[in-house]
Amino acid sequence: TVLAQTHRPRFHFSPKAHWINDPNGMVYYKGVYHLFCQYYPESSVWGPMHWVHATSKDMVHWQEQPVALYPDSLGYIFSGSAVADVNNTTGFGKNGQTPLVAIFTHHNPKLEKQKPEQVESQSLAYSLDEGKTWTKYAGNPVLSNPGITDFRDPKVRWYEAGKKWIMTLATKDRITFFSSPDLKSWSKESDFGSDAGAHGGVWECPDLFPLTHNGKTVWVLIVNINPGGPNGGSATQYFLGDFDGKAFKAYSKETKWMDFGPDNYAGVTFSNTGNRTVLMGWMNNWQYADKVPTSPWRGATTVPREMGLKAVGKELYLTSTPIKELNVLDEPGVSLKNLTVKDSYDLTAKTKKETSLFKLELTAPATADFSVVLANKQGNELVVGYDKKANTYYIDRSKSGKIDFEKGFGKRHTAPRLSADANLSMTLLADVASVELFADGGLTVMTEIFFPESDMTQLSIKSAQGIAISSLKLTPLNASQKE
Ligand code: FRU
Numbered sequence: 001t002v003l004a005q006t007h008r009p010r011f012h013f014s015p016k017a018h019w020i021n022d023p024n025g026m027v028y029y030k031g032v033y034h035l036f037c038q039y040y041p042e043s044s045v046w047g048p049m050h051w052v053h054a055t056s057k058d059m060v061h062w063q064e065q066p067v068a069l070y071p072d073s074l075g076y077i078f079s080g081s082a083v084a085d086v087n088n089t090t091g092f093g094k095n096g097q098t099p100l101v102a103i104f105t106h107h108n109p110k111l112e113k114q115k116p117e118q119v120e121s122q123s124l125a126y127s128l129d130e131g132k133t134w135t136k137y138a139g140n141p142v143l144s145n146p147g148i149t150d151f152r153d154p155k156v157r158w159y160e161a162g163k164k165w166i167m168t169l170a171t172k173d174r175i176t177f178f179s180s181p182d183l184k185s186w187s188k189e190s191d192f193g194s195d196a197g198a199h200g201g202v203w204e205c206p207d208l209f210p211l212t213h214n215g216k217t218v219w220v221l222i223v224n225i226n227p228g229g230p231n232g233g234s235a236t237q238y239f240l241g242d243f244d245g246k247a248f249k250a251y252s253k254e255t256k257w258m259d260f261g262p263d264n265y266a267g268v269t270f271s272n273t274g275n276r277t278v279l280m281g282w283m284n285n286w287q288y289a290d291k292v293p294t295s296p297w298r299g300a301t302t303v304p305r306e307m308g309l310k311a312v313g314k315e316l317y318l319t320s321t322p323i324k325e326l327n328v329l330d331e332p333g334v335s336l337k338n339l340t341v342k343d344s345y346d347l348t349a350k351t352k353k354e355t356s357l358f359k360l361e362l363t364a365p366a367t368a369d370f371s372v373v374l375a376n377k378q379g380n381e382l383v384v385g386y387d388k389k390a391n392t393y394y395i396d397r398s399k400s401g402k403i404d405f406e407k408g409f410g411k412r413h414t415a416p417r418l419s420a421d422a423n424l425s426m427t428l429l430a431d432v433a434s435v436e437l438f439a440d441g442g443l444t445v446m447t448e449i450f451f452p453e454s455d456m457t458q459l460s461i462k463s464a465q466g467i468a469i470s471s472l473k474l475t476p477l478n479a480s481q482k483e
Helices: 324-329
Strands: 018-029 032-040 050-056 063-069 076-084 100-107 120-127 152-159 164-171 174-180 187-192 202-213 216-226 235-243 248-250 265-269 278-282 305-312 315-322 334-346 357-365 370-375 381-387 392-399 412-416 423-431 434-439 444-449 458-476
Touching: 018 050, 018 100, 018 265, 018 278, 032 063, 032 076, 063 100, 100 152, 120 152, 152 202, 164 202, 164 216, 174 202, 187 248, 202 265, 202 305, 216 248, 216 265, 235 265, 235 315, 315 423, 315 434, 324 357, 370 423, 381 423, 381 434, 392 434, 392 444, 412 444
Parallel strands: 018 076, 076 152
Antiparallel strands: 018 032, 032 050, 050 063, 076 100, 100 120, 152 164, 164 174, 174 187, 202 216, 216 235, 235 248, 265 278, 278 305, 305 315, 334 458, 357 423, 357 458, 370 381, 370 458, 381 392, 392 412, 423 434, 434 444
16 A cells, blocks of 8 residues: 555665665666665665665666676775667677676775775776676776875766777766776776866766757766755756866866756766656655655665756756656646635645655746645645746745754755746646755756655645646556555
8 A cells, every 4th residue: 555664665675674875877778777876785774885786668667677796805896877889899798699787986994094095996887687796807906096086987888989988987076987998998088077067065976968959069077075065965966068088178167056956966877878868867856865854764765867057147057757658647637727816726626646755747937935735644845836026936944844864954945946937837746755946947856765654645836826727637647566
């Protein structure tokens, strides 16, 4: 039944039991999406890191698989990426088989005290059976530490113009790019960022990928940072610029935020997805990840998001929108046009389905304050709204149920509205204990988790001033395939 495991998300990946953090090694191969996550199989707090594995045909329904990578004599298995080595540059492939190759950080806890600058190095593992089993490369590590305490989270992609692999690595307060012909020998190309962006915390989990805007290639550099996020704790900043196979040149040194909510961290993209760029993050925040009131597991991923670009005046921004595959969850819903809301409008009566799993899409002139309120019979409330005067979106979880496990949790978070359009639009995905807000075509995004004392069964729109909503669509989501 729904409440068999209170707060268990239904269309987001979460492990059956124990702890996960960052998504790792995301790769598409032969009709299957592979997701790995930082995982500790003995407890639901962080510990010696493994990679747990999950597979999916649509990035929506995930099946947990056996653990893929275990710690070894070189240390814990920290974050990293995976590629399909279709040209067999590594020589790992036998009999024409394409090797899947994971490039990850070995973190050696034994060196933490004596030689902190040697703790982290980069290593390989490969699979010749489409991701089922993995073998560590005998020549590990392939990139030793040059003396930098934080030296981790390799994200590797094939750079076709230069016929070489590019590794984007987080190196303390900057990003370092390396290149390789075979994933085994790496040469440093350049550094970026010690004088750019936000530096409230260490730089982690980077990604580098091209997108096109008006026929022009724009490179996106994702840099996760912990702490120092716009709403506290960990968050994801990005830079737009050019990349020539050697160096990244940012159009601007100023930080932009991919997601203003507190609960989207360590997001990176799938490899081998052609012209599509799909990102998933860890739906949590280091500020309280080890205290969230879920059991017997802790941690989940965000929904997969399609990455795009959108201009507002002369400024270009990265956009995130839910992947279209999520539409398989749609149940018949209700569509309303020209709905005038004064004070409160109850949407619960409009759908007989459960209201803790839904997609709400609406368009309205950006002329008045309004909010979408999820509530339950205990009086818990989760409020998602637009503040006209401040021109911000916000999510307020200060009365959302269990909040006292961490003092900074029960807050109201804000995000600037970046769009200059007269009409605002919102797509809101709710999954039992999370909301993901994609406003204005993914220009402003907020991801938040919350822990109500019972399912949120009431849904309403509120506006004291009154607002005319041009269109509203409420779609209940069917995710009954999960326990
Ligand atoms: C980010 C991170 C990574 C590291 C991993 C360890 O959340 O700190 O930098 O590889 O988690 O679990």
